Amino acid sequence: MTGRRTRTGSLGRKVAVTVAYLLCLLGTMVGVGVFGGTPIADAAGGLLSADATHLAPGSGAFSIWSVIYAGLAGYTLWQWWDHTDPRRLAWPAAMSMVLNAAWILVVQAGQVWGSVLVIVVLLAVLALILVRLVAVGARSRVETVVADGTFGLYLGWVCVATCANVAAALAGSGVDGGASPQWWATAVLAVAAAVGVALALYGHGRLAVAAALGWGLAWIAVGRSDGGLTSTTTAVAAVVAAVVVVLATVAARLRAPHPRGSLRRGGDPA
DSSP, X not given: OHHHHHHHHHHHHHHHHHHHHHHHHHHHHHHTTTTSOOOTTTSGGGTTSTTSSTTOOOGGGGGHHHHHHHHHXXXXXXXXXXXXXXXXXHHHXXXXXXXXXXXXXHXXXXXXXXXXXXXXXXXXXXXXXXXXXXXXXXXXXXXIIIIIIHHHHHHHHHHHHHHHHHHHXXXXXXXXXXXXXXXXXXXXXXXXXXXXXXXXXXXXXOHHHHHHHHHHHHXXXXXXXXXXXXXXXXXXXXXXXXXXXXXXXXXXXHHOSSOTTOSSTTOOOO
């Protein structure tokens, strides 16, 4: 009887992740206007466009979603062979994908502050996934790529996206930093760099997290260097923040050659 319940629970988990991924894809298609909806950059009065605030990444930054979605597809397929899910990733992974779709729909409805609430919850879910990834190491190289790599990229990017989302909501409410928005943006970028350093230390130098964070911060620099809203101060601050995150990650990785809690010694965290 116990074995039957275990198999039933395993099947339910796998189906839930698969359905969540399909919802995530559907939400993305809505967000890019496949079904006639308003693209994210034009939704909510353009508050989330590349030139809306000092913390908005340049439009090229969003190509990272192609990599994240491919990784989520890989994880969704791989978890059908992961019968035990010892790292307890499946349910928060499914929740993260549903929240992704929900964020897009909320933005489409023009509710920018509502989208802030959704993305903060998404960030918390991805942080929980990181905790579980660190606690129990990957059992294979494939798992390292589709689980550690995918959710590391996802977390790193959402850290940057949360900053941009909050800035957009504040701008929509008339709070734009007054006469010196670049200094407010610099302060937020300093916080983002500190978060990146903390994630590097906690995750023992996970490359995927740093790659996505560095990518997003670098594209903020690009956005403030070339576009409708330029700011040398913000661009330099974003570059410095990206460099700090990358260097902290390399240092943390060199100090921790064997990831904590790994099921196999020597398995590198992504």
